[in-house]
Amino acid sequence: xxxxxxxxxxxxxxxxxxxxxxxxxxxxxxxxxxxxxxxxxxxxxxxxxxxxxxxxxxxxxxxxxxxxxxxxxxxxxxxxxxxxxxxxxxxxxxxxxxxxxxxxxxxxxxxxxxxxxxxxxxxxxxxxxxxxxxxxxxxxxxxxxxxxxxxxxxxxxxxxxxxxxxxxxxxxxxxxxxxxxxxxxxxxxxxxxxxxxxxxxxxxxxxxxxxxxxxxxxxxxxxxxxxxxxx
Amino acid sequence: xxxxxxxxxxxxxxxxxxxxxxxxxxxxxxxxxxxxxxxxxxxxxxxxxxxxxxxxxxxxxxxxxxxxxxxxxxxxxxxxxxxxxxxxxxxxxxxxxxxxxxxxxxxxxxxxxxxxxxxxxxxxxxxxxxxxxxxxxxxxxxxxxxxxxxxxxxxxxxxxxxxxxxxxxxxxxxxxxxxxxxxxxxxxxxxxxxxxxxxxxxxxxxxxxxxxxxxxxxxxxxxxxxxxxxx
DNA sequence: TAGATTGTTAATCGATTAACAATC
DNA sequence: TAGATTGTTAATCGATTAACAATC
Numbered sequence: 001x002x003x004x005x006x007x008x009x010x011x012x013x014x015x016x017x018x019x020x021x022x023x024x025x026x027x028x029x030x031x032x033x034x035x036x037x038x039x040x041x042x043x044x045x046x047x048x049x050x051x052x053x054x055x056x057x058x059x060x061x062x063x064x065x066x067x068x069x070x071x072x073x074x075x076x077x078x079x080x081x082x083x084x085x086x087x088x089x090x091x092x093x094x095x096x097x098x099x100x101x102x103x104x105x106x107x108x109x110x111x112x113x114x115x116x117x118x119x120x121x122x123x124x125x126x127x128x129x130x131x132x133x134x135x136x137x138x139x140x141x142x143x144x145x146x147x148x149x150x151x152x153x154x155x156x157x158x159x160x161x162x163x164x165x166x167x168x169x170x171x172x173x174x175x176x177x178x179x180x181x182x183x184x185x186x187x188x189x190x191x192x193x194x195x196x197x198x199x200x201x202x203x204x205x206x207x208x209x210x211x212x213x214x215x216x217x218x219x220x221x222x223x224x225x226x227x228x229x230x231x
Numbered sequence: 232x233x234x235x236x237x238x239x240x241x242x243x244x245x246x247x248x249x250x251x252x253x254x255x256x257x258x259x260x261x262x263x264x265x266x267x268x269x270x271x272x273x274x275x276x277x278x279x280x281x282x283x284x285x286x287x288x289x290x291x292x293x294x295x296x297x298x299x300x301x302x303x304x305x306x307x308x309x310x311x312x313x314x315x316x317x318x319x320x321x322x323x324x325x326x327x328x329x330x331x332x333x334x335x336x337x338x339x340x341x342x343x344x345x346x347x348x349x350x351x352x353x354x355x356x357x358x359x360x361x362x363x364x365x366x367x368x369x370x371x372x373x374x375x376x377x378x379x380x381x382x383x384x385x386x387x388x389x390x391x392x393x394x395x396x397x398x399x400x401x402x403x404x405x406x407x408x409x410x411x412x413x414x415x416x417x418x419x420x421x422x423x424x425x426x427x428x429x430x431x432x433x434x435x436x437x438x439x440x441x442x443x444x445x446x447x448x449x450x451x452x453x454x455x456x457x458x459x460x461x462x
Numbered sequence: 463t464a465g466a467t468t469g470t471t472a473a474t475c476g477a478t479t480a481a482c483a484a485t486c
Numbered sequence: 487t488a489g490a491t492t493g494t495t496a497a498t499c500g501a502t503t504a505a506c507a508a509t510c
Contacts, residue, residue, distance in 0.1 A: 465510105466509100466510085467508105467509090467510085468507105468508080468509080469506105469507095469508080470505100470506090470507085471505085472503105472505080472506100473502105473503080473504070473505090474501105474502080474503070474504085475500105475501085475502070475503080476499105476501080476502090477500080477501090478497105478499070479496105479497080479498070479499080480495105480497070480498085481495085481496080482493105482494090482495090482496100483492105483493095483494085483495095484491105484492080484493080484494095485490100485491090485492080485493100486491085
């Protein structure tokens with residue numbers, strides 16, 4: 001169906017639909033309309049119908065969508081029909097949180113191992129998952145055919161970590177380090193930059209209008225200096 | 232300047248520019264062109280110039296942008312010129328990671344306290360920051376005039392937590408719980424949903440075309456059933 | 463002055479919304 | 487059949503890209 005690639009915005013909404021369907025199925029709801037899905041998700045009904053229509057006609061006119069059927073379809077679209085094997089690089093608090101969360105609450109993902117370079121952590125476990133030395137990552141990734149890695153190392157070592165794992169077969173990276181990663185052709189990076197989320201939230205948090213008016217005033221009265229001394 | 236509200240896409244790029252400017256200033260670079268900023272950020276030079284132009288004329292034709300001056304301006308635009316007082320609700324691994332990160336690496340934000348309901352955590356500290364009982368959150372938030380809260384509690388208790396904090400003055404929430412929050416008018420929520428990031432990454436991680444072809448085939452040959460038995 | 467780079471306007475592209483025929 | 491709701495096409499809206507005059 002997709003003659004041209006489907007937009008990122010659409011793809012980002014699919015996991016939201018999946019989560020809602022999982023919840024509905026748990027509550028034994030077996031049909032749902034786009035209008036109800038709209039209420040649960042916050043997206044418009046039109047948008048939901050359009051998103052789904054990119055991939056096929058999954059609903060029944062007059063009735064809505066069968067939750068189990070639509071769930072199956074979305075799982076296949078995203079590629080979650082086979083459990084995704086991942087590794088997490090960086091066993092700090094964030095790495096630990098993600099390891100725990102994904103191994104207990106995310107049935108679509110299997111965290112096979114955690115890697116770190118801190119000798120005090122190597123050999124320990126997070127729940128049932130082993131922490132190995134980063135040196136063992138290459139062979140582990142190759143042996144298990146790992147394609148997806150989650151990077152929670154400090155910004156300073158993120159690039160070298162990514163170089164290492166992509167060299168051994170990783171083609172998708174969820175990056176939590178606040179840095180722009182350079183990766184080979186064909187490798188996908190998603191940045192989960194928590195500072196950016198927080199700062200853009202702060203923009204909205206208060207007095208937006210006043211702040212911008214004040215700023216505008218300053219710009220009008222002073223000139224932007226070429227080499228300046230900030231007074 | 233902004234006659235209509237500035238788009239979210241623009242606002243999300245501002246923290247990226249800020250980070251790059253911070254790095255440049257540290258490296259004692261004092262002028263930078265939009266072209267160079269493009270290389271550092273991954274956004275186009277045109278887009279960067281346009282983004283900045285929404286707020287004023289901060290550059291110098293022929294020369295570029297003074298890094299310190301532009302940084303000051305962006306800080307004011309986002310609203311980071313006064314340190315932002317925040318609290319983190321949920322002292323699990325994710326809450327701990329965010330507390331540590333923001334108190335050591337994010338100079339624009341001040342984490343004043345962490346709250347949790349687990350008696351084993353209450354009274355302890357994360358670095359220098361106290362963990363209090365969630366019951367103390369209302370008075371703490373009011374006394375310190377907290378406007379921004381970071382929610383890292385389990386999905387199950389996220390809504391009641393948000394109800395509690397918004398009732399006492401919080402107007403901006405960074406939500407890590409995988410759930411749609413209902414908030415009063417005027418309260419801003421940013422969802423940092425790590426599962427969604429991971430799942431949408433997986434979509435791109437491999438064999439996208441093949442998967443969709445296979446799916447399309449299935450849809451063509453079978454019919455979408457109204458009440459179905461998934462074979 | 464010549465070269466460089468901004469700020470801004472116009473053109474293009476893409477995504478969302480609206481409308482409605484199809485159909486269960 | 488009547489009512490409901492999808493799937494799809496058309497209209498609108500918004501964001502990005504391109505182009506270039508302004509100007510340092």
